[in-house]
Amino acid sequence: MSSVEPAIESEQHWISTTSGDACAATLYRPRDAAGTLPCVVMGPGGTLTKLDGMPDYAERFAGGGIAALAFDYRHWGESEGEPRRYASIRRQLADWRSAVDHARGLDGIDPHRVAVWGMSLGGGHALTAAAADERIAAVIAFVPMADGLRFTLHRHMLRYTARAVPLWLRRKPVTLPAAGPAGAFPLELLPSLERLAGDNGWRNEATADLSYPFPRYRPVRRAARIKAPVLVQLGENDELAPRTAVEQTAERAPHGELRRYPIDHFSGFWPEHLDEVAGDQVDFLHRHLGKAGGAATR
Numbered sequence: 001m002s003s004v005e006p007a008i009e010s011e012q013h014w015i016s017t018t019s020g021d022a023c024a025a026t027l028y029r030p031r032d033a034a035g036t037l038p039c040v041v042m043g044p045g046g047t048l049t050k051l052d053g054m055p056d057y058a059e060r061f062a063g064g065g066i067a068a069l070a071f072d073y074r075h076w077g078e079s080e081g082e083p084r085r086y087a088s089i090r091r092q093l094a095d096w097r098s099a100v101d102h103a104r105g106l107d108g109i110d111p112h113r114v115a116v117w118g119m120s121l122g123g124g125h126a127l128t129a130a131a132a133d134e135r136i137a138a139v140i141a142f143v144p145m146a147d148g149l150r151f152t153l154h155r156h157m158l159r160y161t162a163r164a165v166p167l168w169l170r171r172k173p174v175t176l177p178a179a180g181p182a183g184a185f186p187l188e189l190l191p192s193l194e195r196l197a198g199d200n201g202w203r204n205e206a207t208a209d210l211s212y213p214f215p216r217y218r219p220v221r222r223a224a225r226i227k228a229p230v231l232v233q234l235g236e237n238d239e240l241a242p243r244t245a246v247e248q249t250a251e252r253a254p255h256g257e258l259r260r261y262p263i264d265h266f267s268g269f270w271p272e273h274l275d276e277v278a279g280d281q282v283d284f285l286h287r288h289l290g291k292a293g294g295a296a297t298r
Contacts, residue, residue, distance in 0.1 A: 007031055008062035015102045017074060018094050024078035025071035025099065026050060027106070028062040038113035038137070038289035039067040039103045043096055045120025045145065046185075047085070047178040047193070049077030051200045053269035057117070057278050064282045065291030067109060068117075071099045088209035089217050092121075096129040100136065113137050113289045115228075117281070120241065120265065121145045124219040127249065130230070131222035138288040139230040139253075140281050143238055143265050147245035148217035154242065175207040185240065192266040220245045223252035230256045231284045233277060235263040257284070 009031045015023040029037060040061055042054055050070040058068035073092045074081035096116070104111035115138035118126030123144025130136040145151060179185035179193055193202065208214075223230070232250040234243065250258035259280055261273065268277045 008059060013069070013102065015071060015095070015098050017098045019074065019081070019091070021074050021080035023071050023074055023080075023095050023099065024050070025069055025102070026055075026058070027067060027069050028055075028058040029067040029108070030062050030065055033065065033108075036110040036113075037065070037067040037108055038115065038285070038291070039069055039106070039109045040115045040117050040140070040285065041096070041099045041103050042068055042070040042117040043092075043099065043122040043125055044070075044072070044076075045118065045122040047087075047202070047204075047206045048120075048196065049200060049202075051077065052197045052202065053266075054119075056269065056274055057281065060278045060282055061285065064286065066282075066285055066289060067106075069099060069103045069106075071095070083207060085203065085205060086207050086209065089212045089214070090209070092125055093128060096125050097133070100129065100133065111135075115139065115285060115289055117142065119143060119268075123241075124148075124217065127219040127226065127230070128222055130228050131219075131225040134227045136228050138228050138285060139226060140233070140284065141230060141246075141249065142233045142268065142277070142281075143235045143241050143263075144219070144232065144246060144249065145241050146218075146220040146223075146249045147242050148214040150242035150245050151240070152215045154240075174210060175205060177204045178206050179204055189240070189265065192264070196266055196269055218245075220249045220252065223249045223256070224254065226253050226255075228255065229284070229288045231281065232256060232258050233268070233280070234258060234260050235265060235268065236260055237262065237264040237267075240265040 013025040054070045061068040072079040075086040116126040117140040119142040123141040130139045179190040230253040234246045250256035
């Protein structure tokens with residue numbers, strides 16, 4: 001019985017960061033591609049890692065002739081950094097800059113055709129990274145957390161905010177469940193988080209760095225600065241990412257596109273929706289980045 005080699009291959013990378021702790025990353029690329037490749041830098045959201053649903057998207061990009069570099073933030077997943085499960089917006093944004101720089105320096109990658117992809121909080125980070133770096137060639141913001149202020153004022157966040165504010169005033173980190181009472185996500189989303197993470201070691205816990213309060217983090221206010229084309233994907237049943245901010249992001253981005261799907265915050269990873277959501281992403285990237293050795297088709 002003969003075996004058939006997969007059309008894509010993956011390899012592990014370590015990304016240098018400002019602190020000296022390295023971010024773990026996986027590079028997916030089409031096997032035996034001719035010429036230089038465009039590349040998508042992919043960052044997770046919330047309490048997730050590069051193993052939680054992201055390979056399904058990365059493999060589709062690689063199968064379509066586009067490399068994908070999926071990375072874990074410091075303190076998360078396979079990356080270095082102590083304490084573990086420590087969420088810092090400042091550090092995560094710095095990790096995005098490091099990951100984009102790493103992708104641009106890879107052999108076989110066209111540094112002028114590097115895009116960013118982010119889901120949830122990672123979608124907000126992708127928007128912020130593109131607003132600060134006009135060399136980024138395209139942006140995919142998948143159910144993005146585009147406005148920390150509106151999210152904080154949401155009814156699901158009232159307990160979390162009440163617990164976090166006194167600690168923020170004392171500049172102390174706060175460790176809380178990701179989902180459930182006093183968590184950032186409502187309890188009914190816990191099964192979705194557990195399903196998405198599978199056996200990847202996900203825990204219902206995170207420690208937030210409150211030196212940069214989440215209400216101050218508002219990527220929607222930076223959207224007008226993004227020079228690259230932006231695909232914004234909104235879940236019609238999403239109760240986490242404030243819908244108005246997602247819609248405004250697409251409106252304010254000079255080259256924004258808004259697509260709507262009958263999904264909640266996590267079901268874009270489920271098989272019944274994956275083909276449609278990922279298919280739109282691949283089409284968007286082909287139009288604005290092209291494929292191996294080629295230019296964009298737009």
